[in-house]
Amino acid sequence: MEVTEVLSERELDRGFSHQVQDLPGAGGLEKCIQCGTCSGSCQMSARMDYTPRRLIEMARVGMKREVLSSRAIWYCASCYSCTVRCPRGINITEVMSGLKSLAIKNEMCSRRDDGPAFYTSFYDVIKRYGRLHEGSVIAGFAWKTNPWRLWGMAPLGWKMFLSGNLEVLPEKIKKPAEISLLLEKLGGGVMKR
């Protein structure tokens, strides 16, 4: 049995909710009536350690560490099922992506989860080439998590290659430097005021 303790006010990060809401599309958390429509609509909530509704409340209250180190955020498939049904018009999906980015930025990601490694590998590839290159993403992901993974993925990769669905070399845009500059100017995870 888990022992729960008094939720200490000192552990709460009062500014956290604002950090979340500063992200594009992620505002309006104060409107949530905790109805659970989001979690009830989510195909992933059964597998999440905290349901989307609960994450919203935890974020509002300021439970930064618990929220950012939850595994739930990495289970979100960005399917928007929750968002379209929320009776208070909260864009839960954007909140979920925002939480992922804050988890990465604050280095609080659950260590048991592969999500961060995949998304950062993806991001790195885009930053380098401006476009996706599946091979590089998978290589980066495997490198960060478990190189043996490549072994398991090889058959699929081979098949894709045979059917002409896999590029060996990455396709670059003409001005990749423009992309890195843009990402640096605008990047950083949190909206620049």
Added chain:
Amino acid sequence: MPGSDATSCGILRVVAGAEQTEIGTGVQGMSDVRTGVYVCHCGSNIAEKVDCARVREFASELKNVVVARDYQYMCSEPGQELIRQDVEKNGINRVVVASCSPRMHEPTFRKTLETAGLNGYLLEMANIREHCSWVTTDREAATEKAAALVAGAVARVAFHEPLEERFADLKQRLLVVGGGIAGIEAALKVAAGGYQVTLVEKEPSIGGNMARLDKTFPTLDCSACILTPKMVAVAQSENVTLYTYAEVEKVEGYVGNFQVTIRQKARSVDTSKCTGCGVCYGKCPTRVPSEFDAGLGTRKAIYVPFPQAVPNKPVIDREHCLQFTKGKCGVCARFCPTGAIDYEQGDQLITEEFGAIIIATGYETWDPAAAPQWGYGRYDNVLTAMQLERLVNAAGPTKGKIQLQDGSTPEAVAILHCIGSRDENYHRYCSRFCCMSSLKLAHLAREKTGAEVYNFYIDLRAFGKGYEEFYNRVQEEGVHFIRGKGAEVIRKDGRLAVRAEDTLLGRYREVPVDMVVLNTAAVPRRDSEKVGQVFGIQPSPDGFFLEAHVKLEPLKTATDGIYIAGCCQGPKDIPDSVAQGAGAASEVLSLFAAGKVKISPVVATVDSQLCSGCRVCLPLCPYSAISYDEVNRTAYVNEATCKGCGTCVASCPSGALSVRHFTDEEIIAQIKEVLAV
């Protein structure tokens, strides 16, 4: 700055705490205009944002102002006394009160002036609460604007003339529109007072939504048992004239004197001959889904909607009747023993005069087919709450048996609250009675089938007398409560399942059930916009009719003599609807008892010297108050009908029209002063 010489004028002895500035008797400008200005603090409502002392100082410098004071509550008795004293002692003959909206207290201060011996219309109000202190956090800006408004009012009031209120006769007859419980209650109450009432109902029978319900919460008495005696009383009352299957088509006139045109739709049955024996609908070959049974059962093309209908006389639904659609059948006419069937009957227009109108047109329930996630219209055994009411009812399509499409009894039933209510995607408001009706349906479902019943709710609002106790009782009966909105209904393993989060556990659940009941939002009737236009009453943002004041005048509308009661104003349960019906009746009874209606003297007037007789204004007047005098060749305003809206004034090319106290010179003087500050 408190007036240092205040004690000498003796007012502080009467009213402690009144701050004032006295300007002696040196009158500037128009020698006969002596204005008193009163700046109200409204407790802290105004004073918190407006520096009232500064406004008073400022006012004291204005032209014609003889005395300026500020005081905590001008509307209080001591506040009004200040004005009276100044009339008496300082000889003021114009009054400016800078306080709240004139909608709130203009009548109060008019009275004050009258008791002081001044004409009540020598008053002007400056709204420094709603227009200043409540709409800004900037104290400086609020104070400046307050000063400007006071300056404008002072300039304008100088032009005010004494006006006399007049009275018009009143027809002591009431029109009630809508024969649900609220309308019935209103009609019976006014009829009991000895006045004539006409009740118009759109459906073939009175009874409204309440007639469709099975039991009523929290006492579980049978809806029909408590409603039918009242319906019968309507039919039997000598003072009530009942038109069913009828609609109001046109309303003209004003409080005390409405001319109303009622369309009696063709029943195709001569009610004077019909005995209500029912042979006709026994024989009619055409079956139509029954509206009364929420589409679950059927009725015939000639029908009475339900057994206790009042009047118990059928109508022919011409859209479905074979005689009308195919031109042949005639079965009912052949079998009717009294020859009451009349296919030739046409609509009839009836014009009557009334002194007052109560609108009680009720509500309808939202059609959840618009939201596919809840499965309505997609899966069998997904019902609306109204459909379950009809299933449980002994007179319903299954004779009171709660059963699935295949005739079997459900083992598990889910009741979903807030479907289409409290939801920005559909309706933002809370439909108010669904929590309790869900509890009642849960009780009935459990009692009649023994099924496991799950209520999916966001918040349980059991606010009325005996409601919380009823909730507790239903809990004790073993009904399950899951705090989480039913997000979706799916089909799984041959049954239905409700997807939801049990928010108290923080766990996602898929609850397998056999029947899902959607307690859908109460919504304005689909023709309510049209009804609003006919009667000239406005909707609120939610589409229900707007009351004059949500707390203090819940039964009045912006149009004098037209009242609203029941669910047409917003969702309500039966106790509240009854209370409103009775309340609207009491409004009407006091109006009728007075026997006369006051007519505002702030109306349009024609300067016959200037009027060119072009008649541009005639069709523009929304109250048809202007007529044309052929002999003198000028327009002529009927002061009893004119509302002083000013539409005609703006249209007159010769500048011959003006509204009293809203003349060009008054308004220009006011604007000039406001802008000068």
Added chain:
Amino acid sequence: MRYTYFPGCSNHSSSRDYEESTREVCAALGIELVELQDWNCCGSTAVMAVDPMAAMALSARNLALAAAGGSREMVVTCNSCFSTLRRAGQFYQSEPLTRDAVDRALGEVGLTLQKPVPVRHLLDVLLNDVGLDGIGARVSNPLVGLKVVPYYGCLVGRPKNDFDDRENPCSLERLLGTTGAVLLPFEHKARCCGGALMTTKTEVALELCRDILQEAVERGAEVMAVTCPMCHLNLDAYQGQINQRFGTKFNLPILYFTQILGLSFGLREKELGLTRAMYRRFDYARV
């Protein structure tokens, strides 16, 4: 009809078949697709997860390039690109802070946005610009009786589009109805296939895809129509793994809706990229 075309990364790699069939079908209908010059990644959900503003930047660059190229409307075939680019345009217009930040960053690379061009899904363009009559007129090889389940996935309808219901979309039924195929009812039509979770939460995504395939097969589908490269990858390429894991025997061809249209236009197997299928190739002889 002329549109700016945003292919998206997949159409240049894992979904060549979508690219090929799109180009063929558009050509057949007289639609000219002008590829956006030097386009970059749309700013997909994976980027959002690392840096939402960076995702905005990527989308914004594409929208700015389109504006600079004088584009009137931009057509997209990938559900995810569609949703991402629209989302960016929407936040750019509705959130002043976001807008300022984006403007500043674009300024650094000499681009401006101001008014994002409308982004439209090819499904919408075919249905509402070409119209059912226009499509029907091109059908020379009716797919009489071919049983198709329409699968939309998430992002063509959610969070919002201008042309279809988000809970129960029906554009595919209407569009593909012109080919003579039989469109079956499909409750999983707008459920999620797991998307990128196929890599990080493989177990879960496989299960979601299993459920989708399961219903399709129970309904008697011969083909599943899809509108998104990601859905296609998950449902086609991973079908073998699904069978392995769950002991199922799925063998269902997953076709882009453009491929189905192309078939009815009498286009050939190769032209439509049908040979690129990863698990189950559509039986071309069937038509």
